[in-house]
Amino acid sequence: MKVTEIHLRHAVLVGALLLLQACGGTGGTAAQSPGAATTMSMAELEALYRARQDSVLMRVSEADVRFMTGMIGHHAQALVMSGFASASGAGSQIRILTSRIINAQTDEIAYMQQWLSERGRPAPEVDGTGHMAQHMQMPGMLSSQQLERLENARGVEFDRLFLTYMIQHHEGAVTMVHELFAIDGAALDDLAFKLASDIQVDQITEVARMQSMLDALPASEPNH
Amino acid sequence: MISIARLLSSLPRTPARSTSLFTFAAGLVTLAGCAGGSATSAVSSPRETATTAVAPRMTPLPLRVTPPSPDPRVGLGAGLFDAEEATWNLRVVSSTPPAEAFVGFTNSDLAFTGEYAIQGNYNGIQVWNIENPNGPASVTTYVCPASQSDVSVYKHLMFVSGEGLGGRVDCGTEGVPDAVSQDRLRGIRIFDITDIRSPRYITNVQTCRGSHTHTVLEAPNDPDNVYIYVSGSSSVRPSEELAGCSGALPSEDPNSALFRIEVIRVPVDNPAAAEIVSSPRIFEELLAPETHGLSVADLAQIEAARESGAFIGMRGGQESVLSDRQTGPWLEEIVAARGGRGAATAADSASLRERLPEFQARRQRPGTGGNRGPSQCHDITVYPEIGFAGGACGGYGLLLDISDPTNPVRLEAAADSNFAYWHSATFNNDGTKVLFTDEWGGGGGPKCRVGDPMEWGANAIFTIEDGKLVFQSYYKMPAPQTSLENCVAHNGSLIPVPGRDIMAQSWYQGGVSVFDWTDAKNPVEIAFHDRGPTDATRQGAGGTWSVYWYNGVLVSSEIARGLDIFELTASDVMSQNEIDAAKSVRLDHLNAQGQPRFVWPYTFALAGAYVDQLDRSRSMASSRIAEVRGTLAAAERASGAARRTALRSLAGELEREAGRTADASKVRTLAEAVRGLAGS
Numbered sequence: 001m002k003v004t005e006i007h008l009r010h011a012v013l014v015g016a017l018l019l020l021q022a023c024g025g026t027g028g029t030a031a032q033s034p035g036a037a038t039t040m041s042m043a044e045l046e047a048l049y050r051a052r053q054d055s056v057l058m059r060v061s062e063a064d065v066r067f068m069t070g071m072i073g074h075h076a077q078a079l080v081m082s083g084f085a086s087a088s089g090a091g092s093q094i095r096i097l098t099s100r101i102i103n104a105q106t107d108e109i110a111y112m113q114q115w116l117s118e119r120g121r122p123a124p125e126v127d128g129t130g131h132m133a134q135h136m137q138m139p140g141m142l143s144s145q146q147l148e149r150l151e152n153a154r155g156v157e158f159d160r161l162f163l164t165y166m167i168q169h170h171e172g173a174v175t176m177v178h179e180l181f182a183i184d185g186a187a188l189d190d191l192a193f194k195l196a197s198d199i200q201v202d203q204i205t206e207v208a209r210m211q212s213m214l215d216a217l218p219a220s221e222p223n224h
Numbered sequence: 225m226i227s228i229a230r231l232l233s234s235l236p237r238t239p240a241r242s243t244s245l246f247t248f249a250a251g252l253v254t255l256a257g258c259a260g261g262s263a264t265s266a267v268s269s270p271r272e273t274a275t276t277a278v279a280p281r282m283t284p285l286p287l288r289v290t291p292p293s294p295d296p297r298v299g300l301g302a303g304l305f306d307a308e309e310a311t312w313n314l315r316v317v318s319s320t321p322p323a324e325a326f327v328g329f330t331n332s333d334l335a336f337t338g339e340y341a342i343q344g345n346y347n348g349i350q351v352w353n354i355e356n357p358n359g360p361a362s363v364t365t366y367v368c369p370a371s372q373s374d375v376s377v378y379k380h381l382m383f384v385s386g387e388g389l390g391g392r393v394d395c396g397t398e399g400v401p402d403a404v405s406q407d408r409l410r411g412i413r414i415f416d417i418t419d420i421r422s423p424r425y426i427t428n429v430q431t432c433r434g435s436h437t438h439t440v441l442e443a444p445n446d447p448d449n450v451y452i453y454v455s456g457s458s459s460v461r462p463s464e465e466l467a468g469c470s471g472a473l474p475s476e477d478p479n480s481a482l483f484r485i486e487v488i489r490v491p492v493d494n495p496a497a498a499e500i501v502s503s504p505r506i507f508e509e510l511l512a513p514e515t516h517g518l519s520v521a522d523l524a525q526i527e528a529a530r531e532s533g534a535f536i537g538m539r540g541g542q543e544s545v546l547s548d549r550q551t552g553p554w555l556e557e558i559v560a561a562r563g564g565r566g567a568a569t570a571a572d573s574a575s576l577r578e579r580l581p582e583f584q585a586r587r588q589r590p591g592t593g594g595n596r597g598p599s600q601c602h603d604i605t606v607y608p609e610i611g612f613a614g615g616a617c618g619g620y621g622l623l624l625d626i627s628d629p630t631n632p633v634r635l636e637a638a639a640d641s642n643f644a645y646w647h648s649a650t651f652n653n654d655g656t657k658v659l660f661t662d663e664w665g666g667g668g669g670p671k672c673r674v675g676d677p678m679e680w681g682a683n684a685i686f687t688i689e690d691g692k693l694v695f696q697s698y699y700k701m702p703a704p705q706t707s708l709e710n711c712v713a714h715n716g717s718l719i720p721v722p723g724r725d726i727m728a729q730s731w732y733q734g735g736v737s738v739f740d741w742t743d744a745k746n747p748v749e750i751a752f753h754d755r756g757p758t759d760a761t762r763q764g765a766g767g768t769w770s771v772y773w774y775n776g777v778l779v780s781s782e783i784a785r786g787l788d789i790f791e792l793t794a795s796d797v798m799s800q801n802e803i804d805a806a807k808s809v810r811l812d813h814l815n816a817q818g819q820p821r822f823v824w825p826y827t828f829a830l831a832g833a834y835v836d837q838l839d840r841s842r843s844m845a846s847s848r849i850a851e852v853r854g855t856l857a858a859a860e861r862a863s864g865a866a867r868r869t870a871l872r873s874l875a876g877e878l879e880r881e882a883g884r885t886a887d888a889s890k891v892r893t894l895a896e897a898v899r900g901l902a903g904s
Binding site: 027028029030031037038040042045046048049050051052053093096097100103104107108110111114118160177178181182183184185186187188190191193194195197198200201202204205206208209214215216217 | 304305306320321322323324325327328329330346348350352362364365366367368369371387388389390392394395396397398399400401402403421422423425457458459462471544545547550599600602618619639641642644645664665666667668669670671676680762763765784786
């Protein structure tokens with residue numbers, strides 16, 4: 001089937017589905033369907049699939065949009081913080097950790113940008129400085145002074161500051177998830193719920209790991 | 225199925241992928257020994273290929289595998305229902321799209337009962353009759369939205385997890401718009417499936433964090449009840465929605481819903497009376513090492529710190545340098561105790577050095593806000609026959625004693641700085657090994673790209689030695705995927721090939737990977753199936769959520785595309801006898817997170833499978849292998865007393881010669897199978 005043809009069917013189906021609320025049936029009922037699961041052709045199924053995906057895009061919670069937009073800025077600062085490690089004489093454990101944070105949060109930023117742009121919302125770009133005036137009020141964000149202090153720290157002192165600040169930063173992200181879930185109508189979108197839940201669980205896990213790394217840091221002045 | 229044209233664009237499988245971040249991993253001494261296991265396919269040394277094929281070896285030859293090269297999974301064309309596919313040592317028996325009600329909604333986990341496969345979907349439950357795997361028939365579509373709709377069965381009961389915020393108590397499709405609502409269902413739904421064509425919704429058990437997944441525990445000594453371990457990883461609901469829920473730290477509120485799992489007891493004959501009977505805090509006082517062990521570099525660092533006068537304490541059974549932040553207040557306390565002021569003296573330091581264990585123990589007391597371990601589990605796999613469960617819980621893999629179902633007790637915990645998020649566990653059939661998966665990024669991210677390290681988002685394999693977890697290796701599906709494909713370790717199950725540990729596993733859009741982990745240090749892929757991305761232009765959601773072996777076939781729940789059924793095909797790494805012996809194991813139901821112990825009926829395929837393994841590992845002379853095969857074939861053609869006599873005689877010979885072969889234990893197992901076949 002040609003792409004254009006899919007889109008034609010697709011447009012018709014979107015209209016029909018919006019009337020049906022695209023819910024795929026009535027809840028709490030069993031439809032007995034002996035035999036094949038569907039009589040639709042693959043092309044029709046694909047059109048239905050695209051139509052359902054599109055109908056999800058049309059039910060957007062403003063709280064989800066604010067969360068995604070804000071979290072991109074929040075993640076962007078984590079990338080900047082992690083990026084300092086290579087030139088700061090960070091320990092090997094810290095460099096593994098920062099590599100993981102960069103990998104994980106770069107992917108999540110792309111995911112959130114896709115989520116926003118597919119819903120017709122502006123997707124913030126990441127500017128790489130970490131000083132995002134409009135985001136500095138979000139929970140856990142480092143102040144410009146804190147960022148500067150981190151950038152100038154070296155060796156074990158960098159490790160200590162990085163862990164301290166990243167724990168603060170991660171805990172802020174977890175707070176943002178909890179705040180999101182407390183808003184009426186928020187995170188009913190499966191992708192938004194999944195992303196927020198994954199951020200929560202990954203960052204709580206990472207906070208625990210960073211706390212034990214912080215506890216295990218060697219004394220900076222072993223003079224006793 | 226394999227598109228050769230697409231292969232031209234394939235990337236070479238370079239060692240760089242597995243070593244790119246290795247320089248950072250200096251702290252993990254065990255890594256160096258295991259990287260090759262997951263990254264390379266030929267496990268034996270090249271020298272051994274030159275040895276004679278006739279003489280038996282002193283030790284069994286390791287499994288050698290020649291994977292297709294270049295890897296046909298690289299560069300597959302995209303498509304929702306028409307993506308290009310690549311298979312190796314597998315055959316696609318059928319691919320069935322979802323019922324219309326579930327098209328465009330996420331397919332999730334699977335459970336099996338009788339000839340039925342039950343497939344969870346974020347919009348409800350789909351029941352398939354898979355008696356004819358060539359054409360699964362849809363039996364029921366039950367619309368009842370909730371993510372993730374993790375499903376399990378026990379006798380006439382079906383259990384379904386609800387975690388998402390839009391799930392309703394009444395299964396309605398309109399969602400729950402209010403942040404606090406009595407209409408919301410987060411927990412376990414219980415259905416009567418006496419008539420599977422018409423599931424009857426009996427009741428639900430609400431939990432504070434909902435149910436991301438759950439595990440059914442069939443307690444051997446308690447046939448009147450079945451138990452459900454609920455793993456909830458989402459945030460805690462407000463107490464206005466569900467009374468008694470508290471998200472405070474346990475030090476502030478002893479009833480906190482954090483740092484615990486929920487145990488639901490379901491009376492089998494009165495499931496409406498299901499209730500939470502305990503909330504075990506299996507993480508209390510959990511202080512596990514951050515790595516598999518101290519590296520040479522770590523040890524040198526500790527020695528240098530010790531020489532310069534630092535305090536060295538114990539953490540998780542390993543030495544660790546204590547920071548000023550930790551020791552400062554203790555020194556102040558010692559100074560104050562002698563009525564002194566100001567800086568600590570050398571005598572004070574000496575005193576602290578002596579009393580360190582006492583101070584450290586005080587610090588780690590539960591409830592004092594120290595390291596409490598993980599806040600939740602993602603999933604728990606119970607293996608009732610061995611009395612163990614594997615818990616994949618936040619940053620830890622746990623080994624639990626489940627002999628008292630309502631009171632699981634932690635025996636051991638492992639942590640791993642390469643593991644973001646311990647997701648699930650699978651034991652080998654003997655219960656001597658356990659494999660944990662790391663669902664790095666939660667399954668939505670493309671974690672199998674060329675630059676993604678082979679030990680991140682992978683499996684970690686441990687042996688269980690005297691109740692301790694001992695790390696052996698990592699395994700990650702080896703074919704690099706595109707950035708359009710979400711890919712990370714996910715659900716799978718054992719394939720009951722006798723004498724080997726074989727597992728099939730889902731990697732989302734990374735496809736199905738079947739691997740042999742008999743040699744725990746050298747897991748190696750032996751079969752696969754993969755499709756191109758669901759979408760050529762954007763990262764779509766798709767791929768296989770779970771793949772489980774059930775009564776002769778591999779059944780895979782495809783998130784977007786429906787239900788796939790595969791069968792193994794014979795190859796030099798898997799003989800027809802081994803496949804037939806695997807198919808001889810029949811279950812009346814399966815929840816993959818409630819692991820059954822496989823028992824093989826005595827068949828000629830079983831005996832043949834062991835002979836094939838002895839041949840493959842060159843543990844007996846090839847002339848003797850040929851004789852044994854001939855005797856077995858003749859016995860199969862014979863019947864009655866002639867067959868019994870031939871088999872008993874062969875069994876006796878094998879028992880006597882076992883000690884002179886390279887693999888005495890397998891030869892004895894073969895002898896037992898042959899004797900069993902003789903019928904005594």
